[in-house]
Each structure stands twice: as C-alpha cells, then as structure tokens.
Amino acid sequence: MSGGAWAGAAVAAVTAGYALVSRRLSTTAVSAPMVFTGFGVAIGPLGLGLLDLEHDAGPVLTLVEAALTLVLLTDAMSVRRRDLRVGGFLPVRLLGIGLPLTIGAGWLLAWPLLPGLTAWELALVGTILAPTDAALGKTAVSSPSVPVLVRSGLNVESGLNDGMALPFFVLFLAALPAATASEEGVAGVFWRALVLSSALGLAVGWGGAWVLRRSRERGWIADEWRQVFVKDDWITLF
Secondary structure, three states: OOHHHHHHHHHHHHHHHHHHOHHHHOOOOOOHHHHHHHHHHHHOOOOOOOOOOOOOHHHHHHHHHHHHHHHHHHHHHOOOHHHHHHHHHHHHHHHHHHHHHHHHHHHHHHHHHOOOOOHHHHHHHHHHHOOOOHHHHHHHHOOOOOOHHHHHHHHHHHHHHHHHHHHHHHHHHHHOOOOHHHHOHHHHHHHHHHHHHHHHHHHHHHHHHHHHHHHHHOOOOOHHHHOOOOOHHHHOOO
C-alpha cells in the first residue's frame, strides 16, 4: 500500500475509534480537536512518516478542506435564530461588534510583532486569528462553573464567526498586489465572492429546504435519505 492509502486507513480507524469512546471523552479535558491534531502530528514527518507532504500534498489538502467544511457546517447547523437573541442579543453583539474589533486589534498588534509584512498582510493575520473556535476550549466553555449566558453566547458565536470573518479575509486578500485575487480587484471580489455568492447561496438553500420540507410532509422521502440534503433541525430555520 502507498503512503496515502495507509494514511487514509489510519484516518478512518482513528475516526471510528474516537466515535466509540466519544461520550466517555466528553467528560474529560480531551477534546476531538486535540485527538485529531495529535493524530495528524503522529502520522506526519515528525512522527511515523506515513505522509510525505512533498508527494501527498494534494490528497492531504483535499482531506483537510473536507474536514474543515464538515466541522464548520456542523457548528453552523446547530445554531437557530432564537439562539441569536440570547442575553439581549449577546451573540449578535459578539459577531457584529466584537469580531470586527478583534480583527482590528489583531491587525494593530501584528504591526510591531511582524515588521516584515505589509499592511494588508497584517490585516490577513488579524482576520485569520480572530475567529477562534470554542471547540479548542470546549471543556471550559461547557463547564457548569461558567455562567449559562456566557456559555450560550460563546457557543453561538463560535459556530458563526468563521463565516462572518470570511468577507474580511477575501477583501484583504484581494488587496494584496501579488495575490491571484488582486487581478479582479477589491470591487470585483466584493461583488462576485460576497454579494453574488451570498445571494445564490440563500436562494439555493431556501429553495432546497422548501422542496425537502414539502417532500417530507407528503411522505415521499425516506428518513435515511433525508440526511443527504441537510440536518433535520436546519429545515426548521426556513
């Protein structure tokens, strides 16, 4: 077997193994990101060497992108509209006010720490670091000693902050002269990647949810196939 095949088998085995003890680990300080990050280091060049990043970079990048997409989608799907109104719209304030301020603070703090970067590169650093995933501190966030209001607000904010930070990231990336996105310009990227894509996403999402809900009401779709489209709770948003 090739190194990529061994790595794929190892990923499947670790995923299945974690699933078998996930409830037991949920009561400890060990979180899923810790397990999978440690596993990635173990099979990489610093560990067993099952992955050769020079030859397996393409499959590894595809795997990482797929895993990240699933994680972000799962987090966002658990958020409902009523969750945004928790504690006097605390999550909305965290996303609408706190996140931009955090990006700005990261931009300014990176300036003296990374003197070799341009202003727009520093802005990218601040944008990348701003949407911290609460899953990394899941044990502390889910602790009963933390007030319920704080826990709820952070859980909702962590599920949506990556999507909220994406427009800033795309615009700052387009502002870099050497970036591929700069060929289209900031205005072009703003229109195509943010306005047009957002409108298409909303239209397709709403239309798909409407069709799926009508099919469910008429009993046309089997329960096991309903998961192919979206999580059942997500449909209730529409």
